[in-house]
Amino acid sequence: MADVLIVGELKDGELKKISKELTSAGRKIADAIGGKVHAVIITDNVDKFAGDLKAAGADTIVGANLGDFNPEAYANGIYSIIQEKKPSVVLIPHSSQGKEYSARVAIKANAGIVADAVGLSVDGGKVVAKKPIYSGKAYANFKVTSDIQIFTVRANSQEVTPKDGAGAVEKSGATAGEVRTKSLSKDLSGGNKVQLADASIIVSGGRGIKGPENWPLLQDLADTLGAALGASRATVDAGWISHSHQVGQTGKTVSPNCYIACGISGAIQHLAGMGSSKYIVAINKDGDAPIFKVATYGVVADLFEVVPALTSEFKKVLG
Amino acid sequence: MKIVVLVKQVPDTETSIKVGDKAINEAGVKWIISPYDEFAIEEGIRIREKTGGEVIAVSLGPDRVVEALRTAYAMGVDRAVHVKVDDYVTFDSTYTSELLANLIKAENADLVIGGRQSIDTDSSQVVIQIAERLNIPHIAMALKLEFDGKKVTATREVEGGTETVETQAPVAVTAQKGLNEPRYPSLKGIMSAKKKPVDVKKPDELGATASKIEVVGLEPPPPRISGRKLEAADAQGFASQLVKALREEAKVI
Numbered sequence: 155m156a157d158v159l160i161v162g163e164l165k166d167g168e169l170k171k172i173s174k175e176l177t178s179a180g181r182k183i184a185d186a187i188g189g190k191v192h193a194v195i196i197t198d199n200v201d202k203f204a205g206d207l208k209a210a211g212a213d214t215i216v217g218a219n220l221g222d223f224n225p226e227a228y229a230n231g232i233y234s235i236i237q238e239k240k241p242s243v244v245l246i247p248h249s250s251q252g253k254e255y256s257a258r259v260a261i262k263a264n265a266g267i268v269a270d271a272v273g274l275s276v277d278g279g280k281v282v283a284k285k286p287i288y289s290g291k292a293y294a295n296f297k298v299t300s301d302i303q304i305f306t307v308r309a310n311s312q313e314v315t316p317k318d319g320a321g322a323v324e325k326s327g328a329t330a331g332e333v334r335t336k337s338l339s340k341d342l343s344g345g346n347k348v349q350l351a352d353a354s355i356i357v358s359g360g361r362g363i364k365g366p367e368n369w370p371l372l373q374d375l376a377d378t379l380g381a382a383l384g385a386s387r388a389t390v391d392a393g394w395i396s397h398s399h400q401v402g403q404t405g406k407t408v409s410p411n412c413y414i415a416c417g418i419s420g421a422i423q424h425l426a427g428m429g430s431s432k433y434i435v436a437i438n439k440d441g442d443a444p445i446f447k448v449a450t451y452g453v454v455a456d457l458f459e460v461v462p463a464l465t466s467e468f469k470k471v472l473g
Numbered sequence: 474m475k476i477v478v479l480v481k482q483v484p485d486t487e488t489s490i491k492v493g494d495k496a497i498n499e500a501g502v503k504w505i506i507s508p509y510d511e512f513a514i515e516e517g518i519r520i521r522e523k524t525g526g527e528v529i530a531v532s533l534g535p536d537r538v539v540e541a542l543r544t545a546y547a548m549g550v551d552r553a554v555h556v557k558v559d560d561y562v563t564f565d566s567t568y569t570s571e572l573l574a575n576l577i578k579a580e581n582a583d584l585v586i587g588g589r590q591s592i593d594t595d596s597s598q599v600v601i602q603i604a605e606r607l608n609i610p611h612i613a614m615a616l617k618l619e620f621d622g623k624k625v626t627a628t629r630e631v632e633g634g635t636e637t638v639e640t641q642a643p644v645a646v647t648a649q650k651g652l653n654e655p656r657y658p659s660l661k662g663i664m665s666a667k668k669k670p671v672d673v674k675k676p677d678e679l680g681a682t683a684s685k686i687e688v689v690g691l692e693p694p695p696p697r698i699s700g701r702k703l704e705a706a707d708a709q710g711f712a713s714q715l716v717k718a719l720r721e722e723a724k725v726i
């Protein structure tokens with residue numbers, strides 16, 4: 155068998171873009187190795203997503219009702235679907251959830267795993283996964299030598315290309331099984347409106363914004379663009395914003411299509427988290443700031459003048 | 474109570490990396506303890522200070538990793554074990570987790586704690602794989618940890634916020650920034666760490682099986698889309714140029 159199984163992800167009952175990205179990537183791999191694409195969504199309402207996943211290339215769309223996220227429950231459920239479908243390749247989002255259950259799935263399946271892949275190709279029937287290593291200072295290509303090859307894949311790294319799969323919908327009987335950690339409570343109040351890790355546009359602020367009272371300036375631009383709000387460590391350490399916004403080595407790794415860095419110097423630890431962004435805009439007063447070494451578009455100017463002008467210009471053209 | 478802390482040695486982020494064919498060229502690289510593992514060491518020591526017991530630092534890698542274990546000693550761990558692998562693919566998490574799980578099984582640890590990820594490979598795999606191999610629960614991205622020897626309550630980072638969870642030991646935990654402030658080793662600690670024993674284990678003693686990853690090759694980072702600085706007379710000019718560039722040239726907005 156040379157099937158590909160992908161696991162999608164939902165947010166507030168909607169399909170995250172990574173689900174389609176993985177389905178499309180899975181389609182390309184399956185076409186190269188001659189197999190089917192099974193897209194698994196953890197939900198009791200799989201029909202809702204069937205159209206989108208079929209259009210991205212899924213041959214079967216499998217709904218599994220495993221309840222609220224619990225890494226052991228997801229690992230048990232997904233592993234039992236793997237046993238049933240016997241894929242040779244499994245693609246999992248490198249999201250906070252995916253990182254967690256993929257580790258358990260890999261051991262259950264006695265499989266090798268490459269985490270945080272940004273490129274997937276096929277050579278001699280095996281997937282070659284490319285990933286940044288050493289804070290993006292090098293890239294490495296790996297093959298997984300076990301029968302089942304597992305990869306976690308970074309959001310925004312794969313293109314969604316329309317190609318219909320067979321699109322059959324199935325409801326899996328997979329169950330959560332034994333789960334040993336109990337969730338007591340959740341607090342989701344301090345977070346971003348748009349999640350950093352999946353955002354395709356990020357507006358990010360550094361010490362150059364001078365103080366926490368100036369976040370609305372950036373938030374306004376972010377809201378206009380449907381972007382997530384990011385921050386450098388200097389602003390987090392200063393207590394201007396919560397750590398959940400931090401981008402970088404000790405924050406989040408992001409790969410948006412567009413990263414707008416406002417008043418961020420571009421220290422190596424910051425670049426480690428956003429250096430793989432496709433387009434980088436830097437707005438900084440200091441023309442020698444290291445951020446300009448990676449910026450696609452550099453604006454040497456005062457952010458307090460440029461950011462509001464940019465927001466109103468975008469408001470005009472985006473209506 | 475027995476606490477195992479996992480300590481990985483990684484190149485300092487500021488160090489320059491020379492890319493070889495299958496591995497980096499280690500000459501001139503400055504090595505540090507992966508920053509998240511420092512939180513793990515600190516937490517292990519703090520728990521022992523409260524509940525008693527023993528903290529064992531374990532590092533897997535070639536001879537140089539003994540330095541990382543000396544630092545862990547200087548911070549206050551009780552014992553150090555070096556899993557000595559010379560020909561090691563640092564990217565192969567299942568091989569790593571197998572050796573470490575076998576060691577931890579023999580130690581019969583109540584708590585295994587490591588960083589949420591190591592900063593060289595960013596895989597976030599090893600600690601949770603160990604939990605699966607030992608058939609124990611895990612808590613990832615811990616921001617707060619309470620442990621009375623049996624019951625474990627933790628606040629952890631989840632997408633969009635935090636979650637409080639409860640489980641029973643033995644348990645594996647990954648440390649997120651915010652869990653604590655790692656202490657600096659004292660001078661006295663550094664001096665005495667030099668003389669402390671480091672136990673060496675070889676892969677065959679730990680029942681290693683074969684690697685499941687093949688390194689096809691390393692390469693330098695892909696070239697970036699070449700950049701340019703925009704020229705404009707004022708903020709308005711920059712704004713209209715940027716909007717044009719992002720919409721018509723880059724087509725990202």
Ligand SMILES: Cc1cc2nc3c(=O)[nH]c(=O)nc-3n(C[C@H](O)[C@H](O)[C@H](O)COP(=O)(O)OP(=O)(O)OC[C@H]3O[C@@H](n4cnc5c(N)ncnc54)[C@H](O)[C@@H]3O)c2cc1C
Pocket residue numbers: 359360361362363385386387388389400401402403404405406416417418419420421422423424427437438439440443455456457458508
């Ligand atoms: C182990 C370790 C881990 C780290 N992890 C991270 C991490 O995850 N993320 C991270 O970001 N950093 C991290 N750092 C910190 C990093 O080294 C830098 O200190 C930090 O990124 C600097 O933040 P900054 O760019 O906001 O501030 P600064 O370096 O102070 O830069 C501020 C910039 O704003 C510009 N500026 C000032 N006023 C204006 C204005 N009016 N208009 C336009 N521009 C202006 C200045 O020219 C300057 O370039 C880490 C460091 C260490 C040692």
